[in-house]
Structure formats: C-alpha cells, structure tokens
C-alpha cells in the first residue's frame with residue numbers, strides 16, 4: 001500500500017524470503033516508477049510532463065526542475081515555497097494536489113494532479129467570452145478554492161486565468177504556488193496578525209523588500225502602493241477574472257505595464273455595453289482601492305450574481321456547463 005507523509009510518499013514492498021518470512025521494505029518513489037509521456041508545458045524553470053505510475057497506471061503531471069538552473073537563477077526559495085504551500089493544501093478539489101516529491105542528481109520532481117483540460121485562459125480565448133452561466137460556475141469554483149487557500153493561511157498572489165487549470169471534467173484546478181505567501185501561523189507568531197484583509201502579512205516579508213509582484217493586469221493597488229499583499233489582494237484578482245470572463249478582456253490593460261499600473265491605481269476601467277448588471281455590481285464591490293472595503297468571501301458567496309449556486313461538495317460534483 002502507499003501512504004505519504006509530508007508530501008513524500010513511500011511505498012511498502014512486501015518481500016518473502018526462502019524461509020517464508022515476509023519483510024516490508026519502504027521504498028521511495030522515483031523516476032523509474034513512471035512512464036513519462038508528452039510535454040504539457042514549459043515554465044521559466046520547469047518542464048511539466050504527463051506521466052503514468054507503472055504500478056497503479058494512474059496518470060499524473062510531473063513538474064521537473066533543473067537544479068543547476070534554479071540555483072543559477074536564485075530561485076531555490078520559490079521551490080521551497082511551492083513545496084511548503086502544496087503540502088498544506090491537501091484536501092480541496094479546486095487545488096492542484098501534490099502527491100509526492102523526489103529528486104535525482106540533476107532534477108527535482110513534483111508529482112501533481114493532471115489537469116488535462118488546459119488553462120482557463122486558453123478556453124476563454126477560444127470562446128471570446130463566457131455567458132453568465134459559465135462565468136457563474138467558473139467564478140464559484142475559483143472563489144471556493146481561494147476561500148480554502150485563505151482558510152489555510154495562504155495568499156496566492158498571482159491569480160489569473162493562466163493559473164486556473166481545468167481537469168478532464170472541466171472543473172477548476174488552481175496551480176502555481178511558488179509565489180504564494182504563507183501567513184505566519186496566528187497561534188505561533190507574536191504579532192498574532194490574523195491575516196485579515198488589509199492586515200500586513202507576517203513579519204518576514206514586510207521587513208525585506210517584497211520579492212514578488214504578480215502579473216501586471218491582475219496586480220492589486222495595495223501591492224503597487226505599499227508593496228503589501230493581503231488576502232483581499234486575491235479578491236481584487238478574482239474581480240478582474242470575473243470581469244474578464246464576461247468581457248473577454250481584463251479591466252486594466254494598457255500598452256505597457258507602467259500604464260497598466262497607472263490605470264489600476266486610478267481605478268480607471270469601464271464596463272463594455274451589454275455587461276450584465278448583476279455581474280457589474282459584484283465587480284464594482286471587488287475592484288475597490290482600499291482592500292478592507294472589498295467584499296469579503298462570505299459576502300461574495302451570497303451576492304445575487306451567485307444566486308442558485310450550491311456551495312460545498314455539490315458545486316464540485318455537478319457537471320461543468322457546456323462552454324457556449
């Protein structure tokens with residue numbers, strides 16, 4: 001049988017010797033336990049391959065990182081953040097799950113859920129834009145997943161349609177946690193900050209210059225202004241995504257990053273004609289400059305736009321709406 005502790009899974013091999021005594025040897029999974037298939041995609045420091053476990057025939061996505069490249073690019077911190085974050089996010093259907101990690105002399109391997117439906121961005125580009133029903137479904141699954149991240153003290157910090165993957169049943173699988181922020185555990189940190197919206201994040205990062213800013217179109221004003229990300233920063237990005245699904249483009253987009261940042265800080269965006277009123281009200285309550293004044297998760301769940309959505313397990317068991 002297999003069991004995994006702290007993201008490292010070992011499998012037990014039963015062996016019986018000549019005298020009929022059985023031995024249980026603990027064996028860590030490795031490259032040889034998989035048949036590697038097609039390349040699913042490339043990152044700046046990674047290659048993601050489809051792979052099949054040779055014993056269980058289960059399919060995975062295996063993210064392979066070249067150690068030399070990571071060290072040269074000084075990205076070791078991101079690797080450890082990705083591992084620590086994924087190890088904390090173990091039981092939500094909307095988050096790409098890490099089954100185990102292993103390494104060889106050249107590479108690091110993350111064995112992850114296979115999201116064979118590709119990126120939400122790709123689907124959106126093909127459709128142009130989503131109707132209200134599809135936006136409601138994908139918005140609800142993304143929100144439910146973000147609520148889980150926040151409940152585990154994690155801020156994603158780079159939510160965007162590229163990082164919302166889809167599994168084979170077209171349900172959401174959020175990925176890309178190397179740039180996430182793990183809030184100090186309120187029970188442990190002296191500051192006892194609860195990571196409430198607008199609260200500065202735990203001491204570690206605020207002392208140093210913030211090492212990371214998300215993707216221009218989805219960056220929150222507080223990150224641009226005070227270099228501080230908080231849980232409400234993910235809700236800003238969520239507002240941008242809901243807008244983008246319905247409008248077919250993000251609310252803040254300019255010829256270059258600097259002009260995009262200026263639009264964000266000035267809250268300079270408009271709704272296209274025909275943008276559904278009920279969605280407009282929701283977006284206007286999320287794209288608010290002051291993080292503490294953004295609609296919190298529980299109020300978003302109860303917003304008219306999500307009327308009729310079954311939150312909880314029901315959301316993840318229903319069939320994804322046909323994209324039309």
Ligand SMILES: Nc1ncnc2c1ncn2[C@@H]1O[C@H](COP(=O)(O)OP(=O)(O)OP(=O)(O)O)[C@@H](O)[C@H]1O
Nearest residue numbers: 040041042043044045046048061112113114115176
């Ligand atoms: N679990 C997965 N299942 C299927 N495809 C995946 C999975 N994880 C990543 N991919 C695909 O592989 C590609 C590389 O992903 P990866 O997370 O390694 O890098 P990235 O975050 O996209 O790039 P960067 O590191 O530059 O931000 C992405 O385009 C993504 O669509």
Ligand SMILES: O=C(O)[C@@H]1CCC(=O)N(CCc2ccc(Cl)cc2)[C@H]1c1ccccc1Cl
Nearest residue numbers: 067070071076079080083101102103108109
């Ligand atoms: O936490 C873990 O899962 C182990 C712990 C033991 C270990 O040595 N590593 C690798 C640490 C590491 C990180 C970056 C580079 Cl470039 C090299 C090694 C960790 C690791 C192994 C495989 C894949 C990812 C990681 Cl972080």
